[in-house]
Amino acid sequence: MTDQGKFARFLITLSAVVVAGCALTVTIKVMNTDTEALYPPRLLDQEAVELQVARAARGPKNPSRDGVECPTAMEARKGNKFDCKVLVGYNDKTVTVEVLDDQGELSTTAS
Template sequence: MTDQRSFARNAIAFSLAVIACCALTVTIMLLAGSPAVQPQRVLDQDALARAVLNNVESDDSFAKPPTIDDVACPASIPVEAGREFECNVVGVGDGNSSGHAWVKVKIKDDQGTLSLD
């Protein structure tokens, strides 16, 4: 009789352990797939600054070509198709011009493809 009780206790304990593991696995899978848990993708600031700089390098309003340090863009821009913002390029003017340019940036798709005007 004690062998049957011991077997029953072990079977119940094993079953509860399996159920607990399954519940933990399902909870982890739900949390991992939740958008609130996934980190939000943002634009790479250096790549954005280089793209903006390439867009204004040929601009005649600068006495000397601006550098990457002259580019100011908003920080931590989420990668969302259709999002628009502006970056500012402040360099050295030539006396007749300011050495200042605004570049309008639009995110074209969820991959972070940019359109610059």
């Protein structure tokens, strides 16, 4: 009877060690997971950006997005900069856009 009790305690101890090892392995895997893959980057609203760029280049009286070319899928990350082209009359104007914060607040500079 005592041999069976010792064997049972050995199996319980071995099982606990195996479960702890598995838990440790899963924890290490989760901690090393790339968070970019889990949470894709926030992108700017393309239409809103083009409308703001049109207002910067043409003024508030002609806010049409027609003739505005901006890069697509721009990330809403502080410090991100990109240029848009705006057709004003027969000329192209370049508007530099800078993302001011992670919420998508923008600064535009027409040149």
